[in-house]
Amino acid sequence: MFSDADAAALYDLLNPWEPMSRSSDRFYDELVGDADSVLDVGCGTGAMLHWARGHGHSGRLVGLDPDRAALARARRRTDVEWVEGTAADAAPEAAFALATMTGHAFQCLVTDEELRASLAAIRAALRSGGRFAFETRHPQARAWQDWNPSHARELTGPAGRALRVWHHVESVTGDLVTFTGTTAEPDGRVLRVDRTTLRFLEVAALDEFLAAAGFVLEGRYGDWDRGPVTAASREIITVARRM
Numbered sequence: 349m350f351s352d353a354d355a356a357a358l359y360d361l362l363n364p365w366e367p368m369s370r371s372s373d374r375f376y377d378e379l380v381g382d383a384d385s386v387l388d389v390g391c392g393t394g395a396m397l398h399w400a401r402g403h404g405h406s407g408r409l410v411g412l413d414p415d416r417a418a419l420a421r422a423r424r425r426t427d428v429e430w431v432e433g434t435a436a437d438a439a440p441e442a443a444f445a446l447a448t449m450t451g452h453a454f455q456c457l458v459t460d461e462e463l464r465a466s467l468a469a470i471r472a473a474l475r476s477g478g479r480f481a482f483e484t485r486h487p488q489a490r491a492w493q494d495w496n497p498s499h500a501r502e503l504t505g506p507a508g509r510a511l512r513v514w515h516h517v518e519s520v521t522g523d524l525v526t527f528t529g530t531t532a533e534p535d536g537r538v539l540r541v542d543r544t545t546l547r548f549l550e551v552a553a554l555d556e557f558l559a560a561a562g563f564v565l566e567g568r569y570g571d572w573d574r575g576p577v578t579a580a581s582r583e584i585i586t587v588a589r590r591m
């Protein structure tokens with residue numbers, strides 16, 4: 349038995365929010381620190397907003413995610429607003445200085461319709477001039493090629509439980525990659541399998557969606573030190589502004 353709550357706890361163990369040591373987390377932490385109100389779309393377990401509040405952010409902080417088990421962990425902090433829903437469900441408040449999608453959450457937006465509806469809702473949640481910051485893995489780096497059982501990890505999971513975790517890519521169709529994540533006992537006995545499809549948009553396609561939704565590009569980076577996107581970049585990091 350490995351419940352949704354266990355999976356959410358494992359996510360936090362595997363993906364600690366550490367702006368002091370991880371440049372990706374620092375990138376977002378600086379943006380959050382500069383914004384008086386933040387909507388974190390696909391907030392998951394809420395680690396970014398937990399950190400921000402815990403380190404003195406005094407403005408409005410809202411986390412939005414469709415995953416109930418992840419949100420239940422987020423709700424351990426009650427001085428942040430937590431909302432269950434997808435990006436497309438973001439309320440049209442025209443209120444936020446910053447919206448974020450961290451941890452490649454943007455790649456969960458798979459269909460054109462979902463992308464359009466999500467971007468429209470995020471834009472409507474932002475005040476005029478508000479920023480939307482997110483990253484998507486650059487397809488040229490083919491990150492999914494490392495998502496296979498030969499990269500399995502042995503680790504100590506929630507409640508000190510010894511675990512083995514690995515990924516397996518089922519299909520690569522156009523810009524969609526479908527893969528499973530397996531959580532198992534150390535001897536390989538499977539506890540749970542989660543299937544995910546992620547979209548790997550090219551830069552030009554991404555920018556068409558952003559422009560059509562009413563965003564202008566403010567910053568575009570290929571790494572977390574704000575270097576340009578090059579033929580070697582693994583990330584497409586975007587800071588867009590609501591027109």
Ligand SMILES: C[S@@+](CC[C@H](N)C(=O)[O-])C[C@H]1O[C@@H](n2cnc3c(N)ncnc32)[C@H](O)[C@@H]1O
Nearest residue numbers: 389390391392413414415434435450451453456
């Ligand atoms: C890899 S996790 C990233 C979580 C968190 N942002 C982080 O940096 O650790 C992706 C998150 O996106 C959420 N998600 C999936 N589809 C979504 C959608 N349509 N709108 C908003 N969030 C979504 C998932 O529930 C999950 O919590």
